[in-house]
Amino acid sequence: MSSTTSTRTRILQVAAQLVGDSPDGDISTRAVCEAAQVGAPALYRHFGDKEGLLSAVVDHGFEQYLATKREREASADPVEDLRRGWDSHVEFAVRNPNLYRLMNSPAMRTPPAAALESHRILTRDLERAAAQGRIRVAPELAAQMVMSATVGVALMLVARPATFDDPGLSRRVRDAVHASILTPDPDPDPGAGEEAEVPSAAARLSALLRQAQGSGLSTAEAALMKEWLDRVANADPEG
Numbered sequence: 158m159s160s161t162t163s164t165r166t167r168i169l170q171v172a173a174q175l176v177g178d179s180p181d182g183d184i185s186t187r188a189v190c191e192a193a194q195v196g197a198p199a200l201y202r203h204f205g206d207k208e209g210l211l212s213a214v215v216d217h218g219f220e221q222y223l224a225t226k227r228e229r230e231a232s233a234d235p236v237e238d239l240r241r242g243w244d245s246h247v248e249f250a251v252r253n254p255n256l257y258r259l260m261n262s263p264a265m266r267t268p269p270a271a272a273l274e275s276h277r278i279l280t281r282d283l284e285r286a287a288a289q290g291r292i293r294v295a296p297e298l299a300a301q302m303v304m305s306a307t308v309g310v311a312l313m314l315v316a317r318p319a320t321f322d323d324p325g326l327s328r329r330v331r332d333a334v335h336a337s338i339l340t341p342d343p344d345p346d347p348g349a350g351e352e353a354e355v356p357s358a359a360a361r362l363s364a365l366l367r368q369a370q371g372s373g374l375s376t377a378e379a380a381l382m383k384e385w386l387d388r389v390a391n392a393d394p395e396g
Contacts, residue, residue, distance in 0.1 A: 165203045168193045172214045173256075182255035186210065211259060212269045217272035218256045222249045226278050235285035236339060242279060243307055243331045250311035257315055257319055261308055287364030291340050294358045295363055295387040299338045306334045360390035 171193040174183045186207050190197055202211040204261035226245070232238055242354060250257040260269055283296040283303070292299050310330050313321045323329075374382060 164195060164199055168195060168200055168203060168210070169213055169217050170229050172210055173218055176211075176214055176218075177253070177260060179255060182253070182258050184211075207304070208265065208267070212265060212267065215256060215260045215265075215269040216271045216298075217252060218250075219260065219269070219275075223271060223274055223278075231282070231285065235282050235289065236291060236335070238282045239286065239303070239335065243303070244327070245313045246307050247314065247327045248276070250315055254315040257311060261312060278301060279304060281365060284364050284367065287360045290358065292338050292360050292362040293340060294338055294361050295390045296393045297387070301347065303334060304339060306330055349392075356390045356392065359386045361389060363387055 168189060170187045172184060175188060175192065176182055186197065186200055190200055193200075198211065204213055216380070220363050226242070229238075259265070260272060280296055280300040283292060283299045286292050287296050287299075294302075314327065324331070363383050366374075366383055366386070
């Protein structure tokens with residue numbers, strides 16, 4: 158290992174430890190430099206500024222969690238994969254409260270790479286569910302709904318454990334959110350003609366077009382078709 162890599166790794170490990178031990182998750186660059194036995198110029202050379210260091214700390218700490226998600230083979234049931242994904246996300250937050258608060262802090266102007274990858278993995282599972290006709294809205298909107306709810310529950314469990322003390326809270330919210338975006342029938346008939354099936358059928362066809370190698374449409378036509386289908390899938394039934 159080169160001395161440059163060694164210095165960067167040492168700073169990162171020290172910063173992660175300080176974040177975990179801090180009462181509120183906040184750390185100072187001076188404390189990091191003192192604990193890592195490096196000068197401030199070395200820290201700024203490797204990480205740019207405090208935000209760059211904290212973003213690297215989040216990615217470093219979240220890497221282990223993401224590694225398990227990357228290695229997980231998709232099952233034949235994307236809905237079950239979505240349930241497991243929600244549960245593992247919340248469990249990680251509860252085990253790493255400071256790191257999780259930092260990851261979702263509004264002070265982080267640039268989302269950490271770990272957060273973006275987690276969102277991509279969620280969207281991938283939702284696209285699989287859409288291809289089976291199992292979601293009511295387009296995968297992108299469904300991912301925003303699920304991620305917003307997951308992060309909200311996780312942050313409340315981490316930040317207000319005395320108030321949010323129901324052990325079944327996460328599961329209850331998960332099931333409520335999933336019920337709002339998932340179809341009850343694992344294999345709905347897209348041609349049934351029932352009004353309630355139209356959004357699901359549109360989401361399914363949009364997902365299949367994304368997966369298709371050759372749809373008979375030009376790139377521009379396929380993009381327009383997907384836009385129309387997503388609009389139908391995401392239409393507010395009360396609008």
